[in-house]
Amino acid sequence: MEKIRVLKRFEPKRENILSLLHALQRSNPQNYLEEDDLKLVSSYLSLPLSFVISVATFYSMFSLKPRGKYIIRVCESPPCHLMGSGSLVDALKDLLRIEVGQTTPDGLFTLELSSCLGVCGVAPALMVNEEVYGNLTPEKVRSLINDLRREK
Numbered sequence: 001m002e003k004i005r006v007l008k009r010f011e012p013k014r015e016n017i018l019s020l021l022h023a024l025q026r027s028n029p030q031n032y033l034e035e036d037d038l039k040l041v042s043s044y045l046s047l048p049l050s051f052v053i054s055v056a057t058f059y060s061m062f063s064l065k066p067r068g069k070y071i072i073r074v075c076e077s078p079p080c081h082l083m084g085s086g087s088l089v090d091a092l093k094d095l096l097r098i099e100v101g102q103t104t105p106d107g108l109f110t111l112e113l114s115s116c117l118g119v120c121g122v123a124p125a126l127m128v129n130e131e132v133y134g135n136l137t138p139e140k141v142r143s144l145i146n147d148l149r150r151e152k
């Protein structure tokens with residue numbers, strides 16, 4: 001079973017819980033943690049299921065519901081906000097025809113907001129899955145989305 005292989009890449013230690021949850025979420029084409037994933041982590045790390053659920057629901061990078069192949073997180077912290085991240089969100093909402101927190105009907109994109117991504121020097125910034133993009137404009141966002149649509 002593929003999920004067991006994912007688990008076995010990590011030692012069954014409590015401090016590996018975030019890495020394990022990340023790896024399981026990444027292994028799911030719909031970018032989320034299923035109930036079975038949480039149970040697997042609970043049993044693998046010998047931790048109460050309630051603790052694993054509390055960790056998975058505390059961090060915004062984890063989702064317990066299906067998301068798109070590409071998760072777009074636009075930074076909304078003050079430096080990015082001042083540099084125009086709101087216009088990026090508007091452009092994305094318009095291009096993808098979804099609101100923040102929603103996934104496109106084709107399952108390709110989920111739009112989310114994020115706090116500082118740690119790259120304020122290139123504000124406004126966003127992440128697509130693990131990749132960070134900075135110095136963005138609505139025009140550059142349009143081009144990025146077109147590139148991602150071609151990659152699918």
Ligand code: FES
Pocket residue numbers: 075076077078079080081115116117118119120123124125
């Ligand atoms: S405020 Fe946006 S990356 Fe830091």
